[in-house]
Amino acid sequence: MPREPEFLRARVDDYHVRRKVDLWQGCHPLQGRTPRPGDIKVRSNDYLCLADHPHVIESEIAALRTGGHGDAVSRVWVHHERDVICEFEQRVAQLMRAEDCVVCASGYTANVGLIQSFATRGAPVYLDMKAHISLHEGVVSAGARPVLFRHNDPQSLDRMLAQNGPGLVCVDALYSTDGDLAPLKEFVEVCERHGGALVVDETHSFGAQGPGGAGLVVAAGLAERVHFRTVGLSKAVASRGGLVVSSRRNIEYFRYESLPTIFSTSVMQHEVAGFDAVLDILQREDWRRDKLHANHTYLRQGLDALGYNVAASKTQIIALEPGDIRQTTVLRDALEKRGVFGAIFFPPATPDKRCIIRFTVNCGLSRHELDRIIEVCGEIREEVGMAEWRSTKRKFAGGAGTVQATKQREKAAASRLGRSRVLNSWLNNRKLNREGGSDVDLGTTRDRASGPLDNHPAK
Structure with a gap:
């Protein structure tokens, strides 16, 4: 290969040094685990399962x-x-x-x-x-x-x-x-x-x-x-x-x-x-859209009941927003370790402090698979520090406190969803945000409204 001019080397060094080494600790965020047979993949845009029809x-x-x-x-x-x-x-x-x-x-x-x-x-x-x-x-x-x-x-x-x-x-x-x-x-x-x-x-x-x-x-x-x-x-x-x-x-x-x-x-x-x-x-085949909408509604209600801030979504795209790339990588790893694979989004696809794991729901997901996603997301809440996410604090700003509010949401969702196996389990084993035996009140913590940092366009 020819010797690279300085302007070219500097441009590529920005990726290899500043981002890959300094920011991502040597591994690109897109390089997570490889899904295994039986893992649940909610990162494809094949919403109606037509790719192999x-x-x-x-x-x-x-x-x-x-x-x-x-x-x-x-x-x-x-x-x-x-x-x-x-x-x-x-x-x-x-x-x-x-x-x-x-x-x-x-x-x-x-x-x-x-x-x-x-x-x-x-x-x-x-x-x-x-x-x-x-x-x-x-x-x-x-x-x-x-x-x-x-x-x-x-x-x-x-x-x-x-x-x-x-x-x-x-x-x-x-x-x-x-x-x-x-x-x-x-x-x-x-x-x-x-x-x-x-x-x-x-x-x-x-x-x-x-x-x-x-x-x-x-x-x-x-x-x-x-x-x-x-x-x-x-x-x-x-x-x-x-x-x-x-x-x-x-x-x-x-x-x-x-x-x-x-x-x-x-x-x-x-x-x-x-x-x-x-x-x-x-x-x-209208049933494909009907099943898609039933699936994303079920999953969103289950995640909401566990305290995740998924309020923005009304559709088959559901985002979990931990914060910066470090927090989001922690969430990605926790999910993938348990066999749930979403898609990680980070700059330039999002603002620096609003990286996400995106779940894209499809009509082929079974109720068992949806329950497993909800179960995993409940299991990892303390591990990923969900209570400290800015999105969580926005969810409960002005509310009655994280654990109390989550308890009410879990009960309401369990009723709506026919008291599913997963939600019943979490009603009996809430681990959301307890420190020293007391609930942490996030009711007075507010986050800024969306503004110029939200203009990072991506798909």
């Missing part, structure tokens, strides 16, 4: 046998030919109640290309502080001016639009770190009042939410009032690729203006055959 696999194999990998060219050369990709795009547009749709190489390039195409140089682009990093990257590509507003705060957006004028407004329908939902109706009203154009990333909601998996915009009855929707196909669709959904006029413009679309080879035809097969399943 026979209909999807057989459809892709059939497409490979008849058409190989396809033409291996950019979609800019298609010229509206009626191929399998065009037919899939029209099916998606119909499902999402839009005029047109275009397939992109990934959800990331869909977002980058959309902002790069429709935002003008120097114009304001409004981004929720937790909007996905690809939307921020699109602003950079466009040479536009990013204007951040407080997370899920229509009033903050209203003020920013009043000060800076009309522009694209970018939000996620369902946020990928803590599973909360955007107030879409309120954002639509603010955009309409100020002449803004709303962009909603439905990556984590498409397939899992809404009628037939159409997403949260359709579920809210807002399909005719939202200008753009984007989708990454690596979540409920369990593949790769992306979508942009909008009017026919906008989609035609996008096809010939989006740099990632122009300069990327199209997704392969056998992949699109798999996408198309997933649409079949989404529209005929």
Whole structure:
């Protein structure tokens, strides 16, 4: 290898020395244990368990046998030919109640290309502080001016639009770190009042939410009032690729203006055959969404009863927030030692002091597996210092004290869940936060509201 110039060495040293050695004690946080047979994995985005569905696999194999990998060219050369990709795009547009749709190489390039195409140089682009990093990257590509507003705060957006004028407004329908939902109706009203154009990333909601998996915009009855929707196909669709959904006029413009679309080879035809097969399943197997929602509700209630702060989540994404990377690694190791594997998130995916372990629930988890996750999370509370987490203190700020409040929550949850085996066990063996035989009152401890540190975008 050639001798590296100083600027290159300094850049890479920042990773190898400052982060890997000094901050992470020589091991990257993503390098935890390897799951063993029988371990429970709640870190995949395959929410509906379609990655190995026979209909999807057989459809892709059939497409490979008849058409190989396809033409291996950019979609800019298609010229509206009626191929399998065009037919899939029209099916998606119909499902999402839009005029047109275009397939992109990934959800990331869909977002980058959309902002790069429709935002003008120097114009304001409004981004929720937790909007996905690809939307921020699109602003950079466009040479536009990013204007951040407080997370899920229509009033903050209203003020920013009043000060800076009309522009694209970018939000996620369902946020990928803590599973909360955007107030879409309120954002639509603010955009309409100020002449803004709303962009909603439905990556984590498409397939899992809404009628037939159409997403949260359709579920809210807002399909005719939202200008753009984007989708990454690596979540409920369990593949790769992306979508942009909008009017026919906008989609035609996008096809010939989006740099990632122009300069990327199209997704392969056998992949699109798999996408198309997933649409079949989404529209005929509602039980998958029903089971998914039942599973994440059950798990969230169990974790809440044990004192974990999971209040932000309303969906299949549930986050445990220990604090900094050291605390979060302790939690990760405690879970993995007992056979529960979530996903660790840390900077740049989160703020420094709000690292998380994310559980992504799927429809295939059994009640036994969910009970085991709850049991493990109860067992490790003292080991991981849960009572001292800032998220725990936020949960009980202004309340009646950690142990007393947890006791009430455990009893309520046990009643709701039919007094499950795990919760009954913890009703009889609470170990949450006792020091010297007395309860520690966290009722007067408050944490700051979300603010600028919450703008670390990741998915």
